[in-house]
Amino acid sequence: xxxxxxxYVARVASATPAQLVLINYELLFGFLKDAEAVDPESEGWPxxxxxxxxxxxxLIDGLNFKYDIARDLYGIYxxxxxxxxxxRAQRRKDGLRDAGRILRxxxxxxxxxxxxxxxxxxxxxxxxxxxxxxxxxxxxxxxYVEEGAGRGYRA
Amino acid sequence: xxxASNIPALNTVLSLKATDRLLTDTxxxxxxxxxxxxxxxxAAGLAIANKLSMQVMGLxxxxxxxxxxxxxxxxxxxxxNEIHAMLQRMRELAxxxxxxxxLPEDRxxxxxxxxxxxxxxxxxxxxxxxxxxxxxxxxxxxVKFSKVNTPAGPRIGDGFAAINYVSDTVPPGNLNYTIDRxxxxxxxxxxxxxxxxxxxxxxxxxxAQVRIAGAxxxxxxxxxxxxxxxxxxxxxxxxxxxxxxxxxxxxxxxxQTVAITAGDPAFVPIYAAGTDxxxxxxxxxxxxxxxxxxxxNGAAVTASGNEVTIASSGGQVVRLTVKVVFNSDPGxxxxxxxxxxxxxxxxxxxxxxxxxGGADMTAEIRSYGAIYLQIGPEYNxxxxxxIPKVTAETLGFAEFKGGGIVRTLNYLSHDGATEAVGxxxxxxxxxxxxxxxLGAYQNRLDQTVRSLDxxxxxxxxxxxxxxxxxxxxxxxxxxxxxxxxQAAIAILAQANQRPQxxxxxxx
Numbered sequence: 001x002x003x004x005x006x007x008y009v010a011r012v013a014s015a016t017p018a019q020l021v022l023i024n025y026e027l028l029f030g031f032l033k034d035a036e037a038v039d040p041e042s043e044g045w046p047x048x049x050x051x052x053x054x055x056x057x058x059l060i061d062g063l064n065f066k067y068d069i070a071r072d073l074y075g076i077y078x079x080x081x082x083x084x085x086x087x088r089a090q091r092r093k094d095g096l097r098d099a100g101r102i103l104r105x106x107x108x109x110x111x112x113x114x115x116x117x118x119x120x121x122x123x124x125x126x127x128x129x130x131x132x133x134x135x136x137x138x139x140x141x142x143x144y145v146e147e148g149a150g151r152g153y154r155a
Numbered sequence: 156x157x158x159a160s161n162i163p164a165l166n167t168v169l170s171l172k173a174t175d176r177l178l179t180d181t182x183x184x185x186x187x188x189x190x191x192x193x194x195x196x197x198a199a200g201l202a203i204a205n206k207l208s209m210q211v212m213g214l215x216x217x218x219x220x221x222x223x224x225x226x227x228x229x230x231x232x233x234x235x236n237e238i239h240a241m242l243q244r245m246r247e248l249a250x251x252x253x254x255x256x257x258l259p260e261d262r263x264x265x266x267x268x269x270x271x272x273x274x275x276x277x278x279x280x281x282x283x284x285x286x287x288x289x290x291x292x293x294x295x296x297x298v299k300f301s302k303v304n305t306p307a308g309p310r311i312g313d314g315f316a317a318i319n320y321v322s323d324t325v326p327p328g329n330l331n332y333t334i335d336r337x338x339x340x341x342x343x344x345x346x347x348x349x350x351x352x353x354x355x356x357x358x359x360x361x362x363a364q365v366r367i368a369g370a371x372x373x374x375x376x377x378x379x380x381x382x383x384x385x386x387x388x389x390x391x392x393x394x395x396x397x398x399x400x401x402x403x404x405x406x407x408x409x410x411q412t413v414a415i416t417a418g419d420p421a422f423v424p425i426y427a428a429g430t431d432x433x434x435x436x437x438x439x440x441x442x443x444x445x446x447x448x449x450x451x452n453g454a455a456v457t458a459s460g461n462e463v464t465i466a467s468s469g470g471q472v473v474r475l476t477v478k479v480v481f482n483s484d485p486g487x488x489x490x491x492x493x494x495x496x497x498x499x500x501x502x503x504x505x506x507x508x509x510x511x512g513g514a515d516m517t518a519e520i521r522s523y524g525a526i527y528l529q530i531g532p533e534y535n536x537x538x539x540x541x542i543p544k545v546t547a548e549t550l551g552f553a554e555f556k557g558g559g560i561v562r563t564l565n566y567l568s569h570d571g572a573t574e575a576v577g578x579x580x581x582x583x584x585x586x587x588x589x590x591x592x593l594g595a596y597q598n599r600l601d602q603t604v605r606s607l608d609x610x611x612x613x614x615x616x617x618x619x620x621x622x623x624x625x626x627x628x629x630x631x632x633x634x635x636x637x638x639x640x641q642a643a644i645a646i647l648a649q650a651n652q653r654p655q656x657x658x659x660x661x662x
Contacts, residue, residue: 012657017650024652027660051660058656059649067648069641072634079627102631109635110649113642 018114021062025107028055032100040091049088052099056081076102174640181633190624200621207618213532214611221604224528224540227285228593228600231542234283234291235593238545239586241272241279245564246579252572259386259567266566269575273553273562277546290526293544297327298524301475304515313478315493318518319462319549320474320585323541323592327522328447330465330473331437334514337477338407338432338461339491340390343415343425345400348376358417360402362568363387373397388565389413403491404429406554406563407479408460410574431458432477434516436465442522462551473518476554530603538603540596543589550582 011023035048060077063070080099087095184190191197191204251257252265280291288294299321303312316334356367363383367376377393377400384391384402391402404411411429416422439450453468461477479491493514525541547553552564552575564578565571638645 008661009658012654015654017652018646020652020654020657021646021650023657024660027657054660058652058660061656062649062652064648064651067644069634069637069645070648072630072637073649076627076630076634079630098627102627105631105635106638109638110645113638113645116642117646 016114016118018110018117021059021110022107022114024055024059024062025103025110028052028059028103029100029107031055032096035096036093040087040093045091046088049084049096052096053081053084053088056084073106076106171640174636178633178636178640181629181636184624184629185626185633188624188626189622190629191622204618204622207614207621210532211611211615211618214607214614217529217531217536218604218607218611220528221530221600221607223286224526224530224538225597225600225604227290227526228540228597230285231283231290231295232590232593232597234279235545235586235590238276238279239583239590241276242550242579242583242586245269245272246576246583249564249566249572249575249579252566253569253576255569262567262572269564269566270562273547273564276550277548277553280544280546288526290542291545293549295526295540295542296524296544297321297539297541298521300517300519300521302517302519304517309517312514312516315514316463316475316477316516316518318473318520319476319551320472320543321520322470322472324469325467325471325473325520326447326450327442327520328450329440329442330450330518330520331439332465332516332518333435333437334477334516335433335435336430337479337491337493338409338458339430339479340403340405340407341411341413341427341429342401342403343413343427345380345402345415346398348373348380348398348400351376356417356419358415358419358422360384360389360415361387361413362570386567388567388571405565406460407432408458411460429460432461432463433458434463434475434477461554473520475518476548528600530600530607538596538599542593545586545589550585551578552582 008023008027012020015023031048031051031054035045035052038044038048056077060074060081063074063077065071065074080102083095083099083102087093087099183192191201194201248265248269252262257265281289283289283291299318301312301316301318302309303315304310351367352371352373353369354367355369358365358367360380360383363386365379365383367379371379374397377397380400380402381391388405389402390405391400393400402413404413406429408429409431413425413427415425417424434456436451436454436456439447441447449469450467450471455466455468457464457466461479463475463477465473465475478493480493525539527537527539529537531537543549547562552562554563564575566575
């Protein structure tokens, strides 16, 4: 998981609101995959499932109930939360699979929505601007960080 | 570049229409809870789902039928419990009456209670019903016919012999037998009663004392004889002039005796014993007409009076009662006739012995007539519940005499009371046997209900998997389509996370 972290930090820094949602979902799927690899009878099981629940929690926190569709999403997230709770308590992997099965179509529809709605500004202001591009070397993707190592804090 | 048709707009409209249709379909699945709402959705799935639905309905109904069966059996068992209690009381009274220290009046009171218990048993059997169906009077038992084979063809043979009891292991079929002779009561004639007048004379009819006083008229003598006959459990008949009497024990059999004795040595005692019925087993044909030699192989026939028990070597039992009636005209050639009453009936029989050959009888034991419980969803998944008749007659303490059923338990005499103990013990044994069989039925039905319920649940689950919407997936589908339909709104609705929250997930 640690290898993933640096990628994600960079992405989060320059993500639009829609892209943050996608990152949220991707983290969730990553945690699901990690949990699938854990033996349900082992001691690490509750924590593994808890991480997945954490990601669902952030999805719920991101809902704005001014819009009706938020209610539908909320219902689904609550159901997924219940599946995860049952999986954790009963030490069974079925709940994880069902959760993935339910959330994947939503992720895909958000990905499509993000594509059609591109043009938003990144959420984090004053963050490092990260440019990625091919330099004149062979097939290397270098990251060049500009000066101004702000992390989104105003102070 | 084409400008006449707005292709991009058309494409968008088509896409929107497609999404709209999908939204409507998904909405229908969400609201009906079914993912197959018509054959259009999934024809094969619908066909399978319908078949499974029917199966579930059948299973549920069968389970209910089995429960109804349990109620029926419990009703019968409740009544049999009451009958059992009455029999226990009768037995207790028998032991009491067999005690020599009792006076005739005491015994008479006991007899009254016995008679009333005996009648109550029969009444109970005849009125116990379940859902307006009588269950202890033989209507819940497999059908049995008693037939007599006359030269003119088979006729109803109940007047000659009745089938009282068939154990449930007896295979269905025709038991062909011949009544060689009926059992007869012990009997004696008392002629010229006039000769008793004018003297003080004491004599005994079995244990019953008859005390003639010198001043007694013929009427008085007849009255005293009648009273004594009652005490001794005998029938007495007088001829038209009233001068001759004929007495007979109420029951037939070699165990029945008449002893007319007196202290006066000049009096010649009269001793007589009854006879037992005699039958010959001829053949046993299965219901399909094929002879079944096994049944008769080594079968034992025992007769106690007119009660004939045929026990096969395999423990199967058939009990018949040969019917005998006391002729209304004593002094005629035939004192006893077969139960059909008329000596002129074909074939003619008299005094218990057939005029020529024997009475050719068939006891037909059918496989149908019992109650069938449909305890499965398919044809031919049924269970037969057989509950025999449990009246005083079938239990062995009432007999057909003359035109009706007569109670035959006699507690007025010591011998009668002792004999009664044996009869009641056997009746109690039979009731216990019937209750044991009902218990087995009930266990089987309980087991059936359990397994039907489990099967119904499993089939219902299968049907549900095919036909019912997975609500979570349907909801996801619906929401996914909406997100696609209203992309901007969807993002506004969901994309309100703070980056710090996402970053905290990475800790």
